[in-house]
Each structure stands twice: as structure tokens, then as C-alpha cells.
Amino acid sequence: MADMIDVDGKQLAVDEEGYLADLNEWVPCVATVMAKQDNLELTEEHWDIINFLREYYEEYQIAPAVRVLTKIVGKKLGKDKGNSKYLYSLFPYGPAKQACRFAGLPKPTGCV
Amino acid sequence: MSEIVKKILYLNRKAPYGTIYAWESLEVVLISAAFDQVVSLMFMDDGVYQLVKGQDPSGIGMKNFSSTYRTLGDYEVKNVYVDRDSLAARGLTADNLVQIAWEDVDTGEEMENIVTVIDASRGCELMAEADVVFSF
Amino acid sequence: MNILHTVNKSPFERTSLDSCLKFAAPGAAVLLIEDGVYAALRDTGAAARVKDALKTVKIYALGPDLKARGFAEGHLIPGIGVLDYAGFVDLAAASAKVQAWL
Numbered sequence: 001m002a003d004m005i006d007v008d009g010k011q012l013a014v015d016e017e018g019y020l021a022d023l024n025e026w027v028p029c030v031a032t033v034m035a036k037q038d039n040l041e042l043t044e045e046h047w048d049i050i051n052f053l054r055e056y057y058e059e060y061q062i063a064p065a066v067r068v069l070t071k072i073v074g075k076k077l078g079k080d081k082g083n084s085k086y087l088y089s090l091f092p093y094g095p096a097k098q099a100c101r102f103a104g105l106p107k108p109t110g111c112v
Numbered sequence: 113m114s115e116i117v118k119k120i121l122y123l124n125r126k127a128p129y130g131t132i133y134a135w136e137s138l139e140v141v142l143i144s145a146a147f148d149q150v151v152s153l154m155f156m157d158d159g160v161y162q163l164v165k166g167q168d169p170s171g172i173g174m175k176n177f178s179s180t181y182r183t184l185g186d187y188e189v190k191n192v193y194v195d196r197d198s199l200a201a202r203g204l205t206a207d208n209l210v211q212i213a214w215e216d217v218d219t220g221e222e223m224e225n226i227v228t229v230i231d232a233s234r235g236c237e238l239m240a241e242a243d244v245v246f247s248f
Numbered sequence: 249m250n251i252l253h254t255v256n257k258s259p260f261e262r263t264s265l266d267s268c269l270k271f272a273a274p275g276a277a278v279l280l281i282e283d284g285v286y287a288a289l290r291d292t293g294a295a296a297r298v299k300d301a302l303k304t305v306k307i308y309a310l311g312p313d314l315k316a317r318g319f320a321e322g323h324l325i326p327g328i329g330v331l332d333y334a335g336f337v338d339l340a341a342a343s344a345k346v347q348a349w350l
Contacts, residue, residue, distance in 0.1 A: 060183040061176055065146035068186050071217055082217075109142045127258055129316055130283030158258050161286065164318040171312030178318070201260065203291025208318075 007033050019101050023057075026104030034102050038093065046090050046102075048077060053103040063108040066096035119150045121242035124159035128178065129169055134162045135177050137248035142180075145187035152242070153184070154235060156195035159248075160202060163194065163209040163227065178210065185214035185226065192227045195235060249344035252277045255284040256350065259294035264349040269297060274304040277339060279331065281310045285317065288324045295325055302327045310336060 003018070004011040007029050013021035018034070020026060031050055035042045042050075052073065057063055064072065066084070074082015081087070087095035096108040122141050126133035145151045155163055167178035184192065192212055199205060211225040230238075239245055253272050257264040265280075265287050272278055278301070280288050287294050288309035301307065308329045314320060321330050331339065340346050 059179060061180050062142070062183060064183070064186065065142070067146060068183075072186055075215075075217055109139055109146075127261075127283045127286065127317070129313075130256070130258070158260055158283070158286070161317060167316060167318040169316035172316045174316065201293040202286070203289060203295070 005030070005033055005037075017101075017107065019107055020104040023104045023106070026054075030104055031102035038098065040092075042102075043090075045081075046099075048081075049073065049087070049090060049095070049099050050103045052076060053099055053105060057103070057105050063100040063103075063105040064096065065108050066094060069096050069099075069108075117149060118243040119241065120144055120152070121238060121245045122151065122153045123239075123245055123247045124153060124155045124162060125157040126248060127158040127161040128167070129172065129174055133248045134159070135175075137246075138177060138180055140246065140248075141184070141189070142187055145184070145189050151187075151189045152191035152193065152238065153189065154193045154195070154238060156198045156235070158198075160194055160198045160204065160209075163192075164204070165208065165210045181210055182212055184212050185223075188214075190214050190223070190226055193230045193235065193238065194227060196229050196231055199229065249342070250276045252279060252340055252343035252346045254279045254281055254346060254348045255287065256282040256348070258283040259287040259292075259297075265294065266297065268349040269301045269305070272301070272305050275306075277306045277308065277343060279308045279310065279336065279339065280328075281313055281336075285309045285313045285319070288314070288328045289319060290323060290325050298325055298328075308335075308339070 003014050003016065005014055007027065012025050012030065015021055020030060032042060053063065070082055070084050070087060073087065091098040100108055122137055124134065124137050128134040141151060141153060163181060167176060169176050194209065206229050209227055212227050214223040214226045251273065253268050253276060255265050255268050255278065259265040265284065268278060287298055298307065308331045309324065311330045311332050314330065
């Protein structure tokens with residue numbers, strides 16, 4: 001039996017590391033619920049990264065490794081956001097791992 | 113990041129979807145590129161089919177990882193080579209293949225397409241220059 | 249009723265297609281699936297053998313496998329038909345048996 005998270009009264013399956021089992025089941029509320037579990041309040045800055053990751057996955061079919069994420073965020077959202085200090089301040093458990101999890105994506109390729 | 117930097121050449125000789133080799137290779141490529149290794153890819157034999165543009169495996173229930181090759185530039189992979197003879201034997205040209213853009217965000221250096229069609233003699237040199245050749 | 253042969257390997261990597269075409273009796277049907285669909289494309293090193301075989305056997309390619317690999321009907325050797333999954337089933341049902349060349 002897989003682990004479940006409760007999103008708006010709906011039970012969604014997650015893997016042993018908390019990543020959503022079926023990315024098609026994702027709704028924005030998934031991110032809110034997962035953030036609450038991690039004691040985080042999602043701000044507009046968080047959503048920028050989460051939405052960016054979802055768009056990136058839609059286009060390239062992968063979740064980027066953290067170094068790549070930093071680089072492309074800098075390219076798309078501005079240099080002040082494309083650095084690991086900023087991204088870690090938003091996602092203390094690791095910008096790629098935690099943000100990808102909130103975005104309903106699989107664990108990034110290249111993460112150990 | 114790792115301190116030992118090797119020149120790794122990935123040799124891709126299998127068609128996508130029919131076997132898992134192509135996807136497995138791409139995952140290893142992305143992982144090694146994320147660990148700062150100098151990564152080159154060479155496609156030959158049926159491996160050239162991995163780069164054919166316009167793939168859509170939704171009808172066979174598989175992931176469309178052909179779009180993932182276009183992210184190689186983001187992973188700082190700058191060298192993607194395709195064997196000319198393998199293309200010719202399959203009635204294909206560079207026009208049938210995806211284009212992969214590359215950009216150095218620090219220097220602003222840009223390349224519109226890093227996919228390069230090469231002859232066997234160049235392929236031979238690339239294999240000699242590499243520290244390691246991984247075959248898929 | 250005739251035999252339906254299926255070939256799921258690339259003609260450039262295995263001898264499955266050559267063996268199939270050698271043993272397929274006149275009037276038989278050959279369905280190219282998975283990596284076998286590469287044999288249906290024009291201007292390849294295998295095209296001459298496939299065209300030759302078309303004189304005696306019917307050859308089809310499975311549409312979803314072509315589409316997955318980035319090819320469509322326009323890329324095929326003339327005379328090769330494209331089937332969807334339902335067409336595959338119909339063809340199998342209309343054949344005496346199905347013989348797979350792996």
C-alpha cells in the first residue's frame with residue numbers, strides 16, 4: 001500500500017520519498033498541502049519556481065538537476081533569482097528536490 | 113561537485129522505444145553532466161533514430177523522451193555528433209533531426225544547434241580523445 | 249487462410265526481417281511493429297529488399313509505432329499499408345495463424 005496525502009478530501013498516492021505517484025493528479029493544492037507538511041507557507045516567489053518547473057517538465061519531460069535549475073531560473077526569472085542562496089531560502093530542503101515534489105514532478109535526474 | 117573531471121563519450125547505437133538503452137543512456141548522460149564531467153554524445157547505427165524530430169509515443173504508452181535531448185544545452189553538453197554513414201543508410205539527413213541549442217549564460221556565447229554530422233574519421237578521433245567511452 | 253508474420257526488430261540490427269521475407273509464402277501478410285517499422289521507410293538500406301518482397305506478400309506497418317518514432321505514412325515505401333491496433337486485430341483474426349519473428 002502506497003503512502004497517501006489528503007488533498008481537499010481526496011487521497012493521492014505518493015512514493016516513499018513523498019513524490020506524487022501520478023503527476024496527472026496534480027492540482028495547486030497538492031503543493032500547499034506538501035508545503036504545510038514541511039512547515040512552509042507558499043508565497044508568490046515559491047509559486048514562480050513551482051510553475052516554472054511544471055512548464056519545464058511539460059516541454060522537456062524531465063525535472064532539472066539543481067545546478068541546471070539555478071542556471072535556467074536565472075535566465076528566465078532574472079539573475080537575482082538564479083542563485084542557490086535565493087532558491088535555498090525558498091526551499092530549504094533543496095530547491096530541485098523540494099520544489100519538484102511540490103510541483104508534482106518526479107525526483108530530479110541527477111539527484112542522489 | 114566532483115574534483116576529477118573526465119572526458120566521457122557516450123556511444124548510442126540503439127533505436128528508441130524498442131529497447132530501454134536509449135532512455136537509460138540519456139539518464140546517465142544527464143547525471144554525469146550534472147556532476148561537471150565533460151560529456152560528448154555520438155549517435156550511430158540505429159542510434160541516429162533517437163534524434164529524429166516529431167516523435168510522439170503517446171499511442172504506444174511511452175514517455176516522449178525525445179524532447180529531453182533538447183535540454184542537453186542546459187546541462188552544458190556542447191558536443192552532439194551524428195555519424196553521416198548511419199544517416200545515409202537510413203535515408204535521413206540532418207534536416208530530419210532535432211536541433212539542440214546551447215548557451216553560456218556567463219559569457220553570452222550561443223550556438224543555435226550543437227548537433228553535428230561527422231565522418232567516420234572524425235568519430236575515430238573523438239573516441240581516441242575520450243578518457244572513457246560508455247556504450248549503449 | 250494465410251499466415252500473418254510479425255517483425256519487431258530493426259532490419260539494420262537483426263536478421264529477423266530477412267529471415268521472415270525468405271520464409272513468407274506468396275500471399276502471406278507481414279506486419280512491421282515496434283523497431284520493425286524502420287523497414288517500412290523509403291530510401292533506407294533495406295528498402296530494395298522490402299520492395300522486392302512486396303511483389304509476393306502484403307506488408308503493413310503499425311501506425312502508433314511509426315508515429316512514436318517520428319514517421320508517418322508519407323515516409324513509407326509505396327504499397328505498404330498502415331494499420332492501427334484494431335486493424336492489427338482484424339488482420340490477425342483473418343489469418344490462419346500469427347508467426348512472430350523476434
